[in-house]
Amino acid sequence: MRIPLIVGNWKLFKTLSEATGLINELKPLIGEIRDVEIVVAPVFTAISSVSAAAAGSPIRVAAQDCYWEPEGAFTGEVSPQLLKDAGCSHVIIGHSERRQYFAETDATVNRKTQAAVAAGLTVLMCVGETLVQREADATFTVLEAQVRGGLEGISDDLLRHIVIAYEPVWAIGTGKTATVEQAQEVHAFIRNLLARLYSQSEADTTRIVYGGSVKPENVAGLMSQPDIDGALVGGASLKADSFAKIVGFHV
Ligand code: PEP
Numbered sequence: 001m002r003i004p005l006i007v008g009n010w011k012l013f014k015t016l017s018e019a020t021g022l023i024n025e026l027k028p029l030i031g032e033i034r035d036v037e038i039v040v041a042p043v044f045t046a047i048s049s050v051s052a053a054a055a056g057s058p059i060r061v062a063a064q065d066c067y068w069e070p071e072g073a074f075t076g077e078v079s080p081q082l083l084k085d086a087g088c089s090h091v092i093i094g095h096s097e098r099r100q101y102f103a104e105t106d107a108t109v110n111r112k113t114q115a116a117v118a119a120g121l122t123v124l125m126c127v128g129e130t131l132v133q134r135e136a137d138a139t140f141t142v143l144e145a146q147v148r149g150g151l152e153g154i155s156d157d158l159l160r161h162i163v164i165a166y167e168p169v170w171a172i173g174t175g176k177t178a179t180v181e182q183a184q185e186v187h188a189f190i191r192n193l194l195a196r197l198y199s200q201s202e203a204d205t206t207r208i209v210y211g212g213s214v215k216p217e218n219v220a221g222l223m224s225q226p227d228i229d230g231a232l233v234g235g236a237s238l239k240a241d242s243f244a245k246i247v248g249f250h251v
Pocket of ligand 1: 009011167171172173174175211212213214232233234235236
């Protein structure tokens with residue numbers, strides 16, 4: 001009932017030719033996989049070229065951030081409408097690197113999420129605790145505040161266009177993955193919270209994906225868990241062979 005979703009977050013990597021080259025390498029490796037939603041998130045400048053290179057394949061394109069206004073005097077920003085125009089179907093919002101380095105807050109995540117879903121994009125809304133928060137037993141409190149804050153004012157109808165990405169900050173780019181049990185525990189907590197905020201049926205249909213050092217070697221274990229519906233992949237999405245193995249976790 002929840003289609004698995006694998007997203008490659010390319011962060012601030014790859015020139016235009018490297019980005020389109022990666023798509024051209026990926027296409028034959030992904031082959032006929034149609035039962036997994038596959039998304040890559042290049043830098044803004046590569047979005048249209050990557051969309052053109054991915055045309056006719058199952059690969060969809062995400063942006064790594066957006067602004068909430070459709071247009072105006074907002075130097076340096078990119079709106080959801082322009083992302084769609086450039087070929088995006090998805091957008092990542094609230095990545096921990098944006099929270100850490102670019103002053104992203106639950107309130108800005110909420111404004112961006114509202115604007116992006118209203119423009120017809122699917123949002124990957126990222127949440128996650130730091131190591132200090134986990135060690136202080138604050139994981140669930142932090143996550144509850146991030147989920148509630150990010151989803152404030154979002155109706156049931158709009159929730160259908162949102163995927164929650166649980167990314168423990170201590171596992172991103174560190175090589176440390178949450179254990180399958182740790183990840184499942186948090187995913188179940190978030191699903192429960194969605195049931196409290198919306199309804200059990202909305203919670204059951206909302207996808208919750210895991211991110212944090214996902215690799216070909218650990219993806220199948222994570223995906224075997226009942227509440228883990230996919231993966232947000234950083235480092236291992238930068239090479240065609242490792243990303244294709246992650247996408248093909250079930251074949
Ligand atoms: C990410 O960028 O969202 C991420 C999870 O990175 P990595 O897979 O490298 O830990």
